[in-house]
Amino acid sequence: MEFPVRLDDKNYDIKKFLRDHPGGTNTLKNYKGKNILQAMEKFGHSVNAYHMLNDFKVESEKDSNLSGVSENGRIITKEEDSRDKEEIAYLEELEGRLDWSKPLLSQLDAIAPDYEKWVNSAVYRHCRLFSSPLLEALTFTPWYLVPACWLPAILWLATHQYREHVAHDNSEVLSILQFFWHLALGLFLWSIIEYSLHRWVFHLDPGKNLTMIKIHFLIHGLHHKMPFDGLRQVFPPVPALMLACIIYQPVSWFLSYPLIKLTGGLIGYLTYDMIHYYVHHGSPADGTYLYAMKRYHSNHHFVNHDRAFGISSEIWDHVFKTFVKLRTLGFSLRWD
Template sequence: MDPRCKTVDPDKDLVDWHKPLLWQVGHLGEKYDEWVHQPVDRPIRLFHSDFIESLSKTAWYIVIMVWIPVVLYLSWFCYASLAQGTTRLFSSFTAEYSIPVHKYFFPFIFVLGMFLWSLVEYLIHRFLFHMKPPASNYYLITLHFLLHGQHHKSPFDSSRLVFPPVPASLVIGFFYTLLRLLLPEAVGMSMFVGGLFGYVVYDMTHYYLHYGSPKKGTYLYGLKAYHVKHHFEHQKSGTCPFLLLPAA
């Protein structure tokens, strides 16, 4: 039991820990914000259905097993596509001044995708994950708990520290489609795969900051110390994805 966590009596808490929590938290109203920021060291069950519940959590290594092969394959595909020399930016607007995109640009587009992911994650974390849902809105409270509140309520639930592949695929699919619509295929996919790799790095870093033991004085030790403060001292502040610094 982590000493920084609140001791919970399942029979006397504001929610019934013997039942799934997701459909209960919306009834807490004005008590929700204080309750969700009192960490406990125990697993959380969200759904009644065993199948849906299984899709809402995962082990950390599943993220690597699922997404790293995708990153490797798409990286090879993008590089090979750019190597054909037919990819040009702005060709749909002007053929005369369109910009050729060579295979040597792939690493730069990949890194740009990582930074774009970092920015998107920061904005989502800062303004959605750490919003204060209106006390009178059952559905927004429920959504907040589903997206991020559950993690702050139980920060050491190891099965909920990384994004499970099935719900993650929906979000990833959205960004994939968006980039494919906005950019030439090879460029959009190169940016997408960089963002996907950035997401994997972020998720693994986040897990390590909860369960790893970095050496004192190292960069990761400083990140872990800062992230611990995020959970136990500055819980209502967002965090910057790669640096895990406070957003507010």
């Protein structure tokens, strides 16, 4: 079933976007078949929303020759209340350098001088990264694969460490309270790692170096370019395992009971990855923690990509002064 809307004498079908709309599904339902310009202006939509519509444009003989609005459908991460035609044209020129029907990774040299601007102008679509079917298949990770891999590892580690340090009869036995203290400390350390990775690694400016651009695009850039791609929103288990080993080595040198803390850190990581997926695709109720984090993370993607780095928590955004205060709404958002 279609969900037609109109804007500037052009027709759009936003059916597939309803549940992904950052402003909720319920705010759209009353506008089916109607002109949405007045509503978009009333609720203060930025230029992002206007240009995202173009990925849902319904071509017809009447509107296919009309100009003015971008035809490739950009989300411009710049908060403003009016449309910037020069910015649209600039981003369209960038997008025109790439052929989306072919693997993108081998084409990034075409936009290398303007990579930061390009990667932060999101689209509602999917892309191919590699020409090799095997490599391409390895880039897809269903969300349920993450708990399926990490929950058994966490349970084994927790059980093994509990038996060795709590239930075992030796001179270094820990109390249950001490055991959970070390777990909690590992969870706390993960929260710092989460923020640090997201801000200083995933959002590292690769400059104009093509190798660095490709690395950045693979680890995080593609998520900002295609934030609604549900198969590329959780961390694949193998790279996650490699990263865990790299982080664990220096930590094990100066912290006591490092494997207990690693267990707590892995609990934190799994929680983070599941929250990240949920805030993109879930339907949290107003007043809940996940509702607030969904709105907060949407702001990071579509308005302030250089702020609001916290995903499972806002704590370190407050500490490092990258916190973004969201506007208070007079109504609840729903994504059903």
